[in-house]
Amino acid sequence: MSAPLAFGPQVGVVGGGAWGTALAQMLASDGREVLLWAREADVVAAINREHRNPQFLPGTSLHPSIRATESLADLAALPVLLMVTPAQHLGSVLGALAPQGSDIVLCAKGIEQGTGRLMSEVAAAAAPGAALAVLSGPTFAHEVADGLPTAVTLACAGGAAQWARLAPVIARPAFRPYYSADVIGASIGGAVKNVLAIACGVVEGLALGANARAALISRGFAEMQRLGLVMGAEAETLAGLSGLGDLVLTCSSPDSRNFALGMALGANGDHTGGAAALLAERSTVAEGAFTAPVLASLATQRGIAMPIAQGVAALLDGTLSPRALVAQLLARPLRPEAALPEAMLG
C-alpha cells in the first residue's frame, strides 16, 4: 500500500474528541498530513503548539503532521472527510461544513433523537449527493492512538469503487478495514451496542457475575439482530466487527464510557433517578444514554421485542431502579432462544 501522490492534507477529521484525535493519530502514523477540526479553541491550540489533546486524549503525543483548525471551511474541499462528532451533532456540523464532493466517512455511533434516523440517513439529508461510508467496529480510542492492532468494518454506500478509493487512504499496517456495502447494518450495530453496554455495566455495578453479563451480551445481540433485520441490515454485518465485535468489546471493559456509566448506575441498587446527575457531571459522551430512548420508541413503534434496551431507557429516565431492571428481565415469560421471526413479535 502506498500513500497517494498529492501535496497537502488529503484527509480531514471533523471532531477533536477522543475518537477523532485517535483517528487523526492513526492516519498520520506514516507521516501523512491530516487536518483536524476541533470545536474548542484550547484543543486546537494544544494540538498545534504542543502536539497533545489533554482534554480528550490525555497522555498521547500526537504526530506533528496533524494540524488543527477551528474553521470548518478549511476542510470543505478535502477529498476524504471523517465525521467524528457525537451522533446528535452530526447533522448540524455536516450541514455547516457543506462538503464539496468529498467521500464522507461516518464514525459516530448513535441514532438521532426526535427523528429516529441512522447516521447514514442524517448525513444523506445534511450533505445531499455526498459519497457516504460508515467506519465502525471494536475500537477503543486510546488503543488506536497507541498503534495497537485494530480491525473495523468500512461500509461503502458507493460499493467497490468507493472502497477502492477509501481503503488506501484509511488502512494502515495495524489498522485494518474490512469491506462491506451494508451501510445500514454498520450504522445499527454501533448504536445498539452502546445501550447494551450500559446494561452490562449495571450488571457489573450490582456484582451479578460473569454468567449474567454473558447472558446479557447474547440476549442483547438478539435485540440488535431483530431491530437490524427489520430495518434492512444484513445478518452477517450484525455478526461482524461493527455488531457483535463491538458489542463484546464495549460490554467487557470499564474503558467503555457506556459500560462505566452503567456501573455507576448499578451502584444505585434499589434507587431510581440517579442518571441525570451522573450524566451532568460527564465531560465525555456516553452515546447509549442518547440512543436508549430512541431504541425504546423504535421497538414500540415497530413491535420489536427489545426488553434490555427498553429497560435501559426506563433506568435512565428514572422510572426503574437497577435492581428492578434486572428483576423485570428475569421475570419475562420463558421462550425459545432463536426463532427470529416469532421473537420479533415479542
Ligand SMILES: NC(=O)C1=CN([C@@H]2O[C@H](COP(=O)(O)OP(=O)(O)OC[C@H]3O[C@@H](n4cnc5c(N)ncnc54)[C@H](O)[C@@H]3O)[C@@H](O)[C@H]2O)C=CC1
Ligand atoms: N472514544 C472512543 O473510543 C470511540 C468513540 N466513538 C464515537 O465517536 C463519537 C465521538 O466520540 P468521542 O470522540 O469519544 O467524544 P469525546 O467524549 O471524547 O468528546 C466529546 C466531543 O463532543 C464534541 N461536542 C460537544 N458538543 C458539541 C456540539 N454542540 N457540536 C459538535 N461537537 C460537540 C466535543 O467537541 C468533543 O469532540 C461518538 O459517537 C462515539 O460513540 C467511536 C469509536 C470509538
Ligand SMILES: O=C(CO)COP(=O)(O)O
Ligand atoms: O465505541 C467504542 C469502542 O468501539 C467506545 O465505547 P464507549 O463510547 O462506550 O467508550
